[in-house]
Amino acid sequence: MTRLKNFFHQFIIIFLFIGFVLAIRFQPISQTFEFDYDEGFNLIKAFLYSQGFSLYTQIWNDQPPLFTVLLSHWLNIFGHSIFAARLLILIFSALLIHCFYKIISSELGRLPALIATILLFTSWLYIRLSISVMIGLPSLSLAMLSIYFLHLYKQNYRKLYIVFSGIALALSLQTKLFTIVLVPLIFFYLVDFSSKTITSNKYSKKTLINVALWLAPLGLVYISVGVLFQQFWNHEQLIITHLNQPSNSKIENFNNREYLRYMISQDYDYIFLACVGIGTIFLKKHRNGIFPLAWLITSVLVLLNHQPLWYHYYPLLAIPICWLAAYGVAFLSDSFSKKKLVNTKQLIIPSLLVVILIGLVIATPPNPKGSVPRNAELMQLVLKYKDATNWIFTDHPIYAFYAKLRVPPEIAVMSYKRLNSGELTSQEILSVLQNYRPEQIVLSRWTSQLKSDSKFMAYINENYSKTYTNEQGSQEHYILK
Incomplete structure (x- = not known):
């Protein structure tokens, strides 16, 4: 009964998040003609699939099949409308936000988790991507669900959570393959990347069993989905198109350093707080903080070498940035709550950090991306x-x-x-x-x-x-x- 109550409690929280976004963004969700050209591609593929056309052999598709199939069935149930399609993306966003909050909450407490979640929600274009019919956010949502399942396993050691984690990550990869950069990170998280024994070469039998329980469903589900939709027989669409991209320096998206700098400039205040968090991780020896730090470093290295670089890749950076910022919030919260006014000298550094943060918030103006105009x-x-x-x-x-x-x-x-x-x-x-x-x-x-x-x-x-x-x-x- 306790587990059932907990499930419904989490379901209500997700539902409230969806209701909140609908309340503040109902007009854009229902009336915006097109947020991005990718919306049209995803919608027409789902529509054609519902008409009986098969992916890859008939419908040209350079992405994994899962989202197209899911969106097609979703629209068949709730109607072929842009609102219904965007609602599905919002549900994925709510799942991501919820898993993000729960992971940080159990590690650092509710206040750092709440602030980090707000930072993620208000990060550059996150709300827009939460209501755009695009595949990046659903893929990241399923990846975050995979991490959350492993987090639940470390709380109660129920091995079924490891299996669920592998399945969720397989579904993430079959939604958009860019979450493959997280596979080695989640793998090390599973084998207790944050433990003191990670440097040892002697892994216990229990660890090997856990790895097998994670890799088996990951591989099985990923391969099964690919075989079911004939994905692996069309590598020209899935691989060649992405690799055979001639560089064009005249286009902003091909200037990786400049465009990456442009993206992160939208959240300098969050990045500053993340830097405080990184310092806290090493100062306080928060070994769990190595995971989001490794995520951020890996994503930066990948995006620096990936062409073209699209704005909707930014959540790959925003999630670990806001996660690391939670450690900065925890540090500042502890600094003010414990020291109070007993030793004013010890409050100088945290107070200065807060002043800098406020200055960066003011100095970082919002820079929204326009929608595709309707004729x-x-x-x-x-x-x-x-x-x-x-x-x-x-x-x-x-x-x-x-x-x-x-x-x-x-x-x-x-x-x-x-x-x-x-x-x-x-x-x-x-x-x-x-x-x-x-x-x-x-x-x-x-x-x-x-x-x-x-x-x-x-x-x-x-x-x-x-x-x-x-x-x-x-x-x-x-x-x-």
Whole structure:
């Protein structure tokens, strides 16, 4: 009965978090046309999957399959709306926040955990990513759940938690593979990375059993999901596209140091508090703090060498930064609560740290990222011809999702990464157009690049009538003659 009460208590907390975000961000969740182009890709893939098209063999997909499948079933139950899709992401965010709080709370106390959680929630673009139909946050949420299960195991030594941890991490990797950087860290956490015996080469039989209990479900679930959705037979989509990215120094995202500096500049105040936390970890010998520190160092090293670098990778840094900040909060809290006014000299350093922190909070202005603009006239045209449309060809699939129209699955994802890697050629695009003969064409993102191909434009001019173009010529609509 106690466990059941505890479960419902945690469920209520997660529900309250979701209600809070809905209350303060209901209008953006329900009315924002598109936060990021990735939303359109994820939504149209889920829509096509629900229509019976298979991933990889029919629907081009450069990401693991789990999120697309889950989102598809979710939308089938709650309706194919942007609000329902964003609600699913918010649930994942609530799970991440809850696990984050519970882990820190048991280690450092409620106050440091609460403040660290608030810092994470208010970190750069976290709220935005909590309501954007993108796969990074769900993947990190499942990874955090994996860590939380191991944390529960260290509290009561129930081995079932180790199994759950392996399963959760496998699901995380099958959502987005970027959490693979956490696999060795979580592994060392499992073998008691923070214990005094970690330097010993003599691991007990119990440790080996625990490792097996974690690795077996991790590998089994990961492989099973991949086999079920034919993931491993399409390495060109999953691997080659990501590795075959020609560098382009003219684009901000390819200048890793500059862009990484830009990202962390949004949270200098949090980073300062994290630095205090790092000092506290070594000063007070908080061995548990090595895990978030290792997470931060690993993520920085990976992001410095990964191109292109996208803003939605930032939670990989924000989570360990805020986790380390909790140690800084604990240090400041203990400094003021224990010393009080008995020895004013001992209060000088913590007081100075607080002053610096306040100064950094004031000096770090918010820098929100804008949304993708909606062309209402273009959307109306798509809806106008919807009843006579079986297929719509578009480089901006969010229009197709709102109209509940099918996009040729081969071009469901016409992303910068795919075009830049040469994975999608002009000839392939033309072949799709010729094979499907879509009743509508919407060009909204790669218009100039597509129109630069003479064969592509010759085919359109011969078979389609232009119904709309904006003043800049960047958005166009065609219907089949």
